[in-house]
């Protein structure tokens with residue numbers, strides 16, 4: 001696995017790249033479906049799927065085909081002009097999500113920034129909050145991205161240390177506690193920003209009814225409820241959106257990751273007309289956001305998700321996966337949690353999760369720990385029962401090695 005070529009490849013990345021990641025020692029060169037291959041030809045089952053960006057599987061043939069066709073036709077023109085691809089893409093997502101309007105960006109963080117700007121401007125122009133007084137409530141343990149404004153609402157010291165001063169205007173409350181939300185709301189509250197399941201925070205599933213209680217509080221107090229569905233959205237949790245487990249209607253949602261079909265960065269902020277209409281020409285934008293190549297791939301990613309019943313698959317296979325994991329009886333396994341194919345296995349501190357991930361790598365399973373103790377199992381939604389069995393067997397071996 002770590003032959004001379006591989007060592008050389010890794011050394012170059014280490015030498016010339018900033019060390020803001022600590023990758024596992026494997027150099028990937030090819031992907032197909034749920035599998036990826038390294039330089040030496042070893043095959044791995046991808047249990048990470050790029051933090052849910054690869055829900056459709058690697059190099060989905062239909063997505064690659066539309067990408068190639070569009071790449072030969074028109075790629076980037078900026079939003080200074082109309083294109084034939086953006087309107088149909090936005091129309092399709094609005095139909096699917098029942099939101100009125102969408103604003104396209106590229107990375108998830110950019111779409112979160114867009115939601116923050118929309119909520120603030122809505123607070124000033126519609127809710128009539130005094131200038132610069134609006135605040136947004138977010139949850140402890142959140143992950144919404146890496147920009148300086150977004151890390152201003154993070155509670156993870158590692159994401160913040162050395163990057164201040166921070167953007168004001170955020171209030172943090174415990175996740176899963178509607179009473180804390182009620183107490184934090186003031187007449188200046190613009191929005192409550194929440195993940196239906198905290199992904200990077202450790203696959204934290206809130207109590208049933210949590211989002212419903214939050215929705216009621218937001219409605220009563222004229223506060224926008226915005227769900228960050230970048231990781232939980234588009235089928236990952238066994239429903240189209242994570243918030244649907246609680247039967248709520250948020251005022252806005254943020255999509256990214258899987259929206260790009262595992263090929264391109266494509267993100268959106270979606271909301272009601274009243275919110276989105278706060279934007280006027282020139283007050284927000286992105287050179288690449290909504291480009292025809294991204295719009296084409298984004299539209300096809302949605303079609304494939306529906307055509308291949310990936311949402312139902314995530315529900316069914318997620319249940320299968322969790323049940324299989326529960327057959328591993330070991331005191332080292334502290335918890336198995338998640339919904340659909342977003343699953344976290346919490347391991348006792350005595351067995352560092354990174355060590356387990358390194359051992360899984362040697363068993364042909366790729367995954368990554370989150371928060372030191374939780375191992376993530378979030379494969380492409382096209383995974384089969386046999387492939388899940390293989391992953392569970394590997395974990396069983398690795399757990400038994402301690």
Ligand SMILES: *Cc1c(COP(=O)(O)O)cnc(C)c1O
Nearest residue numbers: 107108109143144145228230231
């Ligand atoms: C990954 C993620 C983001 C950030 O997306 P990027 O594309 O990395 O900027 C934001 N919110 C959630 C919930 C995420 O999982």
